[in-house]
Amino acid sequence: MQYAIKNSTSIIKQKEECLVVTVNSDKTQSNLIRELDQSTNDMISQLINSGDISGELGKTTFLYVTPNSTKQKILVVGCGQGKNFDINAAKKVIQAAIKELTTKKVKNICWDILTLNPAISGEIAKQLPQITSDLTYSFDQFKSTKSKQPSLQKITLLYSDKQTINHVESQLFQGQIIADAITSTKNIANMPSNVCNAKYLAEESESLGKQYINLKVTCLGEKELAKLNMNAYLAVGRGSANESIMTVIEYHGAKDKKAKPYVLVGKGLTFDSGGISIKPSASMDEMKYDMCGAATVFGVMQAVAELKLPINVVGVMAGCENMPDGNSYRPGDILTTMSGTTVEIINTDAEGRLVLCDVLTYVERFQPKAVIDIATLTGACIIALGHHYTGVMGNNSQLIEELVNSSNKAGDKAWSLPIDSDFQEQIKSTCADIVNASGRDGGTITAACFLSRFTEKYQWAHLDIAGTAWKSGANKGATGRPVAMLIQYLLDQK
Known part of the structure; x- marks a missing residue:
């Protein structure tokens, strides 16, 4: 067009x-x-x-x-x-x-x-x-x-x-780039899981890196993840025949190439069967959309490269697949995360937070200005906010406010939810530091509480897009949200 x-x-x-x-x-x-x-x-x-x-x-x-x-x-x-x-x-x-x-x-x-x-x-x-x-x-x-x-x-x-015509032309140009980024996110998210696995995400990112010379792409397979002691991440993918691969996309647009970057972390469960805690068969086909967080990171990084923003940005796509197998992790297992925190597994279908927690520890090395993770994390978010709003939680009120403001400007609505000590009590374990699931009550918030244990060294926000990343039924398909919201946030940081 x-x-x-x-x-x-x-x-x-x-x-x-x-x-x-x-x-x-x-x-x-x-x-x-x-x-x-x-x-x-x-x-x-x-x-x-x-x-x-x-x-x-x-x-x-x-x-x-x-x-x-x-x-x-x-x-x-x-x-x-x-x-x-x-x-x-x-x-x-x-x-x-x-x-x-x-x-x-x-x-x-x-x-x-x-x-x-x-x-x-x-x-x-x-x-x-x-x-x-x-x-x-x-x-x-x-x-x-x-x-x-x-x-x-x-x-x-x-x-x-x-x-004002120059300003309006600039806005039209930005709108075209955002539209293209959303389309790229949709195309990846709509891919079937027999095509789109962690390797596919890595290869698409490498192609993006060849298209835009201002992007640097690094892919870490299971051997590299094991050397980093990312045991929670690896445990989730143990039952899959497809290798878990973490893809890192770096963009250095600031004059100071060493300036602290904004880091985006996307959950990339290319299929989530629930593992040993297997999901009901109804609508399980939609679990190919459990990688919409990673697809969002891909689209945003494409737009960042196209817009040539004067900031540094790092995007991480946490590719993985959760399948039942003789080698799968089990309820009752205790995992030692990259940070050293131990996790008692209550439900293998609460896998996204296990993948993300190790990645959130990994990104400390970038000394980030802010970290935002994007994940189709909890069905509870749909109960709380329907399919209208993305849930926003975090450890920094200013960052949360900026994200909500950017969502309003972009027309990509988000709403903040609390994280406090009352919810933190729900993830205590009797035999490990924390549990990976704490029941239905406040499920979206307790999932964020889990992630918060791994984000104490930087400003962090969590976007739960379980209700906004795709549509079901006759119009089944990825929406491309919250690409517009995140691009607007990064535009606001210039």
């Missing part, structure tokens, strides 16, 4: 196949609508007055034949009351328009949406590529009959404010 911004105050002078214009539900209309009305012999105003064109938010009217000389198609989209047109209304307008344009197989358009509310033009420009990419995305590489490519090829946006 191509995007462009054209500095113009006229809609009728544009030569694109289709003109997309917005109308208000109140009586006041924009200068562009009035211009278009005059060029069509008052046809637009007549259709508005008759009710055939509605200004109701998200309502669309497609006009094929108009009495103007250009003979262009016109898509009219309602935007509600002009005074109430905010970014949420803009998103609904974009969704409605893109769906209609796709249905009508339009190839290129000229659109007035940036002119509706100058105060949010930058936000609209940033959201447009992301929404368009999401609506036109398909994952069909394993289908014998491929989906047809979306007909829409180019979107030209009108904008006439010369003082």
Whole structure:
């Protein structure tokens, strides 16, 4: 998809196949609508007055034949009351328009949406590529009959404010990069587990490193992990025929190459059967999505390299597979982690925290400015926050606040949950330092409490994306969240 911004105050002078214009539900209309009305012999105003064109938010009217000389198609989209047109209304307008344009197989358009509310033009420009990419995305590489490519090829946006056009163009550019990063995350997350294992994650990362010379990729297999005493990580993968591999992607964009980096750690369980504590068969196919944290790290690192951010960032993908086997770890086992903390295994299906705890110890070597782990960690997070919000917990209130603020700016919602001593009591063990599972009560928080034991040497936040990383049912597939949130957070650190 191509995007462009054209500095113009006229809609009728544009030569694109289709003109997309917005109308208000109140009586006041924009200068562009009035211009278009005059060029069509008052046809637009007549259709508005008759009710055939509605200004109701998200309502669309497609006009094929108009009495103007250009003979262009016109898509009219309602935007509600002009005074109430905010970014949420803009998103609904974009969704409605893109769906209609796709249905009508339009190839290129000229659109007035940036002119509706100058105060949010930058936000609209940033959201447009992301929404368009999401609506036109398909994952069909394993289908014998491929989906047809979306007909829409180019979107030209009108904008006439010369003082702010550079800012809006920059936001549009960022939006395109974020959209591409989300697509990459979706593509990896949607891969079946017989293709996407830890080796696949490592190979995709190595390919990314070859594509962007500002990325350095290092892959550590089981021999290297054993030398590091990452025994909890290794225990989870013992029952799998596929090797556990930790992939480290380094980006040094700061002037001081030794400046403390922001570190992202992604849970990469390419399939989670539950191990000996095996899961019920219903919906077990969705456990290929248990590596969405690692897929998120991949997408974010791609965007960081593309944006050339002036900071240092390290992304770690903790690739692993949890399978039942004669060599699998068992309930009742006691593991000694890389940090020396011992863990009593209560449930082998609480495996993500075991993989992450060793990686969180490993990343101490980078002397991080902040560490953020991303994991489809607990079903309890879905009970707490549904599929709407990513859960945020951590040991630094400022970091948590910054992440929540970035999520709001990105339209990728997150909500903070507490970690305190009352919850910490729940993970005590009678025969080891801590247990890896403590029952259903406060399950999302106690999982974060477990991780907190390994993050005392730096500022840390944990993102539980179990409810937001993928959709079930007829629309089953990865969402690409929270890529936009994390990119926005890193943009805010410049």
